[in-house]
Amino acid sequence: MAPLSTLVHDPVLIFATVMLIMLIAPLVSTRIRLPSIIGLILAGLLAGPHALGLLQHDKIFELLGAVGLVYLMFLTGLEINLNEFIRHPKPSLIYGFAAFLLALVLGTAGGRLLLGFSWPSAILLSSLFATNTLMTFPIVSRLGLAKHQVVTAAIGGTILTDTLALLALSVMVNWMQGSLTAFFWIRQVLSLVLLVFLTLWALPRIGFRFFRLTSPDGASEFVFILAAVFLTAFGARLAGVEPIVGAFLAGVALSRLIPGHSPLMNRLQFVGQALFIPFFLISVGMRIDLKILFSGFSVWMVFIFMIGMVLLVKWSAARLSGKLLRYTRNASMLLLGLCVNQAAAPLAIVLVGHRIGLFTEAVLNGAILMVLVTNLVGGWLTEKYGRLISLQATPERPETDVENTGRTLVPVSHPDTLPGLLDLALMLRPQAASEPIYPLYVAQDGVDVDERVAFGEKLLGAATARIVAAEAPVLPLTRIAVNVAGGILHVMKEFRISMLVIGWNGRSDSLRMVFHTLFDQILEQSLQMVVVSRIEHPLNTTRRIVLILPPMTERQAGFATAINNLGRLVVQMGARLHLLYVDRSAQEAKGLKGIPATVAVTRQPLSVWNDLMPALSSTLQEGDIMVLFSARRARTAWQPSLVTLPGRISRAHPQTSLLVVYPSDFSEEKIEEAPSGALPKGLAPSRILFDLEGFEAQDAIRLLLETMFAPASPAWNALNSVLCDMPPVELAAGMALLHSHVGEVSEPTIFLGVSESGFAFEGFDQPATYLLILLSPTERPPDLHLKTLAGLARFARKPDFMQTIKEAVAGAAS
Template sequence: MPNFFERLISEFQSPLRYFFEHLISEFQLPLRNPVLLFSLLLFIILLSPIVLRRAQIPAIIGLIISGVIIGPHGLGLIGERTMEDEGSIKLFSTIGLLYIMFMAGLELELNQFKKFLNKSLTFGLLTFAIPIALGYPLCFYVLQLSPLASLLTASMFATHTLVAYPIVSKYGLSKHSSVAITVGGTILTDTAVLIILAIISSATKGNLDFAFWVRLITSLTIFSIIMFFFIPKIARWFFSKLDSEKSSQYIFVLSVVFFAAFLAEVAGVEHIIGAFVAGLVLNRLIPHNSILMNRIEFIGNSLFIPFFLIFVGMVVDYKVFFQGTWPLIIAGVLTSFAIFSKWLAALVTQFIFKMSKIERQIIFGLSTSHAAATLAIIMVGYDEGKGILDINIVNGTVLLILFTCMTASFVTESAGKKLLIQLAESSDIDVNETKLRNKHIMVSMNELKGNEALLEFALLVSDPKVINPVSVVSVYPDNDQAELMIRKSRKSLEDIVKHFSGHETKLNTIATIDHNLSSGIARVSKELVSDIVVLNDSRQMNLLKRIVGDDRAHLLDVCNRTIFFCQMDKPAVSYNKIVLVTPPHSELEPTFGLWAERIIRLGKELSIDIEMFGTQSCLERFQKVGNANKLDFSIHLKEIESTEDFFLHYVKSDANLIVFCSSRAGSVSYEPLIESFGQKIEKACPKNDTIFIYPGMDTENYYSTYQDISANPISAGVETIQKIGREVGNIFKKSEDDESK
């Protein structure tokens, strides 16, 4: 019996010994197993921000420090050979770098960028000229570098990488003027520096001749034509055809980013320029509050960008600074001047444009970090340069990268919090406007099919700061099939939530029963305290409904909310312009600011212009609403005296979204001609998507409270007779047209 147990133990010892020996061999330094390396990096991405959060250290700094610790010059978990090989680490870090630049272009508020274009140009010139003008004599006389090495190192001072950009994005400040100015200036200065890099690289190879300039200009021209002419057309077509395939859209976006980066390298500049251009090109086609945008930000911030930050830390070799004083002097001079030159550029920008101290800190924080282009420049000087730069400059630059990234993160984090507090304290939204903005939208739909565009519209115009801004409601008649329809509706609503699960906005879903659709919508809108009701509106309306009234008229009678009747068949990204028609005195309606804010948000999210057909007073009030809500948008006025003048001035285009602000009977902007305007729009522009807005009535004064008493029976009778007369006239007119044919 003892022999049996001894043999059994020996049988188990062999596999266990093999397992642990194999396990120990896999952990021999440096680690080589790609699966183990990937697991290690994922654990760092997960735990580093959590651990360092208690020490009030920004997550970006934690990732960079983690890279220093596990890198070849730290604990040696990852060797130099693993970093240099074209493997997963280098690939993911490159993707992260391109992702940062792509998101900077994608999140850039184009209307605001145009607004501050001169400021961006000025800052770009300052942040390029000041470091080079002061850095060249510093390198030449103090560090005693050669003229070419001094120019190369000075140009390195001028670059900056938006390492701290995820911080302002997290705080919701990516559309602030100071951020827009910095991002614009970043692209200008980095483009100029990288062109200088291409020139120096060609000069070291002896290829700097007339043919080089011809090749560079020709290549950049071809690159620009492809990116700004062909890619937008292809992307618009792709998004229109595959609107429901969100995963395919994301893969398409990634393909465009890396193809643009590749084309930029072919054109003779660095790939980060191509990634940023890809962001600019897709900016108008990807709404900032869309599911696709949410996926782009989530995957980038969770995976790719942290890989790049860890890789930056791995490059740092801190041991070299203990081998003598000269490397420390070089590193100290380079780091101090790099930070000082960016601070000086931000200070001069502040004085020129009379900006606040916090805005200067935001500009300084975003522009002081050096990483991508800096590494590219130094590596060109060290690898290709025939002795242009020595190892001390390279090591000093790596330390510069570490300290500038840390400085940028701390400054941006601190300034971002201060700016948020300042914006909250200086909010100048009108009290009456705030009273009207309950910020809840109720979408009425009974099934997902055919209503994707409707719900997408509601999500685009919702306020992202509200926790639950949208509710989806299905109302069914109270009959024998009611319970069956409710069960089917709940399944349909679950499909809706699943379909839009990629969007950060949480959707409330309700299935209910009422005597009729209109009464149910009115009742639920009161229960939810919704300020806007959005529903699909059929284009088909027969003669009988037009005379005796349809569901639209009934809903307007029983519901005092602002109602959007939408006829939307196309994806939102296919719109080129919003055509807004406002009757005279529509700005005097009590809920004008409510619906105006939504249309402004739609134009802002889609980065398209609003063309208003209305009065000057309506335009001024419209702009006031946008300014009060701190929304940047572009609007142009074509002044008309009545809604009928719209057809005289409107230039037809199937890519336009037509929005008509109608009015209810008895309101200040109501006129009888308004009721026939919708029919004329349908006939004149049958291929256009349309939205008919009926502003809500003040609850306290809403006439439906007294609906048992007719306030003006004679007027109602006259209006009914006018309806009958118009329909009969249309019948005879149609008969005459048929006979003439």
């Protein structure tokens, strides 16, 4: 009977057959509770030339299989947190050296004593047992364990063992050829150093420039990544190691440029898991020839020895490493499940060993059977113990309150800012969130409202496509409203939004509109976390996040949640974190609890808050993004300088991206306000002066102090000296504030001076009609001082502010 391959000779039909195998094998294997990886290998065995003969393992399958293996190692490297790998190399080193040394000792001894191999053959055979391929990595990735410490140890150990084994192969080849000289060692070491340097140092910089200079086009980004990966893999071959090592290094190098929740990452994973990796698994199965099982006892002896030895070595290395690293039994078994799998490296070593005469056909066939058995065992162990560890992990508490619904609202208005705004929302979105992202277009009502709605629909179409490309749920919304802020606020209430991500284009007129009208309305009438973004470069090219923490910021109710979101953003970007703060003890104790320990953090304390702008000018670098934590008005952490600070930073550094974060305010302690028609506590009618027309600011300060202290008295002199040298802050338009802790008062004391022509202050756009002075006792805690200041700011913003003051003064006079 002719083999079935005679019926499948057309390239289109061959490809269709492989697609059917890729579709059916995972479905069947799931039904019989086998990992889909094993299902694809068994399907390759069944359809291959040694079974049904449906497909032939020709050069096309060799090419696609090699591509799939390289791509698998690239995706594995892409999941590596390089900061964690550098900061915690111990687990990888312990497992890697344990596996290699155990394989070298036990494998060489067994090869010599049990199989009668020569020393070169026994040593090369032992290197097979040290290698492994992370075939079951997709399983742990699906279970959400890709960044687990055990997985990190397995990945690092895999690279170490495979590199050492492939170096052993190179040494054996040169030994057999008689070229094992000092020149060989020098060339090998230098080529490896050059490969690592070019991949980990040069490749990220090339990628950084590429993403900075090109528009966010999915096709060009994808092609660039593929070209970089396969060129690096070929460079590894030139360096004397297998291409899989280069592919893994390329993944590690490019991981910072490919955020986990980005459309680009989704495209890369989709192509690999749907096409390249299944091709590799099927090609592995096609190599297996079950007829070799009936070739005689000597063949079985080799089979049993190879399978038993690899299981013994991997089990011993996993248990020993687990003891040294204090892993639980489940963690040790997961490490075994990840590292027991054999695939590319042992096949490469055996094929070369067979070619140079060190291995027989029995070893070649035994290696293929070893691949099948170890992948069956590894797939089962990884699935079982990965699930146990995943179930033991602390589950995310289901949230029902508005603050934690996981729903993100993204108002969109311009196609230029759309990609960066949506990428930011995707990075801030929790990985386990099932709620959609809500892109919103608010069309202002008017005669041309139909045109605006049509424009908004086109914009929302582009937004939907980008979010769907990242495999995130999306629900686009259109609203017609007279007031844009009102439309946004209505949607936030209707859909119980937990985070608002809004942007502006950086122009001064738009900046003024966002921060002084639209933005104030949203903040005053909402409690959710708000992120205002001005994005000047692709977020995946961010190298460092400069976090600016004003004093008392950590006292906000939603601060911990905001820091957790920032930690998620830092990890997604693969960036470092640089911290600018004033109160060192408070910020170090509370400010970084939500930042993962794997993030590299540097700190730059400021002597006083006024040093912020010079510090930014000296510390900002290319590839930085600034994140300013701010506060809503009339809250504990609020201070007047926060009103103008985003604009000042934006104008001083127009080429650097800026995020302004307002933490949620659901449980923030509300400021005690004065009853309607009453003065705030601390402001007595006797300390209010209306007749300061024509006086300079310093003269006005002296006159106000005289309402409570005798002129030229020690207290008057001390306060006059402090206040006259103090730069005021703009509490609101036309209102200047001086505030300080002093020893001359025993309770919060407020003074108010009024001048129709205004007081001239440096840095103010216009003269200040009102001059407020707040003095707190020296022993009064800073948070209480800021509460008083916030209450004063709330009072000053009331529409009947001046009327209340006049009525209070008139009532006191009568």
